[in-house]
Amino acid sequence: MSAILQVTDLSVAYGQIEAVKGIDLALNEGEITALVGANGAGKSTALLAISGLLKATRGQVLFDGTDLTTLAPHQIVGRGVVQVAEGRAILTTLTVSENLALGTYARKDKSGITSDLDWVYTLFPVLKNRRDGLAGNLSGGEQQMLAIGRALMAKPRVLLLDEPSMGLAPLMVQEIFRILKEINKTGLTILLVEQNVRQALRIAQRGYVLETGKVVLTGSGQDLLDDPKVVEAYLGG
Numbered sequence: 001m002s003a004i005l006q007v008t009d010l011s012v013a014y015g016q017i018e019a020v021k022g023i024d025l026a027l028n029e030g031e032i033t034a035l036v037g038a039n040g041a042g043k044s045t046a047l048l049a050i051s052g053l054l055k056a057t058r059g060q061v062l063f064d065g066t067d068l069t070t071l072a073p074h075q076i077v078g079r080g081v082v083q084v085a086e087g088r089a090i091l092t093t094l095t096v097s098e099n100l101a102l103g104t105y106a107r108k109d110k111s112g113i114t115s116d117l118d119w120v121y122t123l124f125p126v127l128k129n130r131r132d133g134l135a136g137n138l139s140g141g142e143q144q145m146l147a148i149g150r151a152l153m154a155k156p157r158v159l160l161l162d163e164p165s166m167g168l169a170p171l172m173v174q175e176i177f178r179i180l181k182e183i184n185k186t187g188l189t190i191l192l193v194e195q196n197v198r199q200a201l202r203i204a205q206r207g208y209v210l211e212t213g214k215v216v217l218t219g220s221g222q223d224l225l226d227d228p229k230v231v232e233a234y235l236g237g
């Protein structure tokens with residue numbers, strides 16, 4: 001397995017407080033990697049440093065021979081490392097299709113854009129049905145779908161997701177995880193940050209457990225699901 005994205009000794013601080021303390025992660029190409037842990041463990045902070053929205057205080061994020069920590073966020077997106085924002089961050093006063101079009105701002109391949117739009121509408125039929133409606137009228141789960149769809153329209157090579165299941169009803173959570181698996185089947189590499197440890201490890205080929213800014217366990221998704229320490233700490237005994 002070759003790593004498409006390699007994080008080495010990554011540290012991130014908010015002022016004096018170090019939230020991520022020298023973590024190593026390897027994303028294998030074509031796999032879902034889950035980064036799990038409790039509230040405040042540093043998962044979001046690590047993701048924001050990979051996408052360049054936060055500056056790393058130490059370490060490297062190697063992708064395609066470039067250290068992403070030296071690039072600006074839009075350059076990182078341009079290289080194909082695209083984050084779906086937490087809290088959706090869709091534009092509620094624009095239509096669904098206008099939101100999807102925003103994802104394509106850095107692309108020039110018209111025919112690729114058209115076929116990706118078809119693909120996104122196939123993945124999320126509800127977005128197709130409501131493409132001319134305002135994004136603000138979508139439910140929370142539908143807005144999450146739109147946020148994922150918009151990221152896909154940027155033609156990512158690595159998709160980063162921060163808590164896509166947050167605040168959603170159980171059926172919608174199931175649906176989002178099912179679709180992530182389907183997206184991954186096309187070969188897209190995914191880094192999934194989740195507090196929903198069970199669901200995330202079920203769909204992930206590999207997982208990392210973060211506690212107070214450090215990686216404390218790593219293994220295949222299944223190995224972690226079976227690990228007594230994971231069961232006790234995250235899966236309710």
Ligand code: ATP
Nearest residue numbers: 014017019037038039040041042043044045046195
């Ligand atoms: P959550 O699921 O709650 O987002 P997390 O694992 O993603 O948890 P982070 O949000 O990365 O954790 O937070 C890691 C640590 O950094 C926490 O102690 C948090 O209080 C702190 N932190 C996060 N954002 C800031 C900020 N803007 N300023 C100061 N401290 C912060």
